[in-house]
Amino acid sequence: MTVKTILSAKGGDVISIEPTATLEIAVKTLAKHRIGALLVLGPDRRVIGILSERDIVRVLGEQGADVLAQPLAQVMTRNVVICGQTETVGTIMERMTAGKFRHVPVVEQDQVVGIISIGDVVKHRLQEMEKESAALRDYIQTA
Ligand code: AMP
Numbered sequence: 154m155t156v157k158t159i160l161s162a163k164g165g166d167v168i169s170i171e172p173t174a175t176l177e178i179a180v181k182t183l184a185k186h187r188i189g190a191l192l193v194l195g196p197d198r199r200v201i202g203i204l205s206e207r208d209i210v211r212v213l214g215e216q217g218a219d220v221l222a223q224p225l226a227q228v229m230t231r232n233v234v235i236c237g238q239t240e241t242v243g244t245i246m247e248r249m250t251a252g253k254f255r256h257v258p259v260v261e262q263d264q265v266v267g268i269i270s271i272g273d274v275v276k277h278r279l280q281e282m283e284k285e286s287a288a289l290r291d292y293i294q295t296a
Contacts, residue, residue, distance in 0.1 A: 156245060156259055156269060157238040159277055165267040167258070169194045172201060172226035176212070179204055179225045190256040192265060193229050199263050202229035203256065235260045236269070246274055 169192040170179055179191055183206060193202035204225050212220050212228045220228075235258050236245055245257055255271040 154242045154277060154281060155238065156236055156240050156242065156267075159242065159269055159273050160238065160259060160267040162277075163267075163273060165259075167192055167265050167268045169265070170204070170225065172229070173224050175222055176209060176225050176228060177221040180209060180221065183209075189270070190268075192258055192268065193225065194265070197263075198265065200233050200235065200258055200260060200265060202226070202231050203233050203258070204229040205254070205256065233258060237261060238266065242274055242277055245269055246278075249274070 168182065168186050168188060170182055172193050172195070174182075182191060183189065190203055190205040192200055193204055195201045208228050208230065234248060234252055234254070236248065238259055238261060248257060249255060249271055257269045258265055259267040259269060
């Protein structure tokens with residue numbers, strides 16, 4: 154199963170934010186959309202960072218609530234690990250495990266075409282396992 158299979162089921166909508174927005178706006182955006190990470194896009198819509206709830210919790214713990222008025226660019230992760238649509242879900246799982254993160258943007262020709270979360274990966278892996286076990290049950294019954 155490829156990344157494209159997941160995107161065709163969930164769509165390519167990605168909630169993004171500008172690097173100059175404050176952390177307070179980022180918190181409100183995460184809450185409004187009930188998501189765990191925001192892609193930070195530059196003026197040309199290229200990925201320049203990612204900001205996850207973990208980054209916000211860490212900086213709040215280190216600096217206190219005043220940091221919410223600061224631009225999120227100071228806090229986001231700049232080295233974003235991405236993937237392409239033709240990559241397998243297994244490869245993305247390995248990438249998430251190795252990097253200890255739960256979100257991977259899907260990029261084609263420098264433009265974002267979607268985002269895969271660990272929830273998407275688990276959901277599709279479970280569906281795959283259910284199909285496999287149903288096929289095995291059928292095979293055993295007809296054997
Ligand atoms: P997450 O588990 O995705 O909420 O993020 C955990 C940490 O990894 C945070 O510091 C994020 O900014 C960072 N992070 C999340 N996704 C990525 C990614 N695709 N590439 C690099 N860092 C990421």
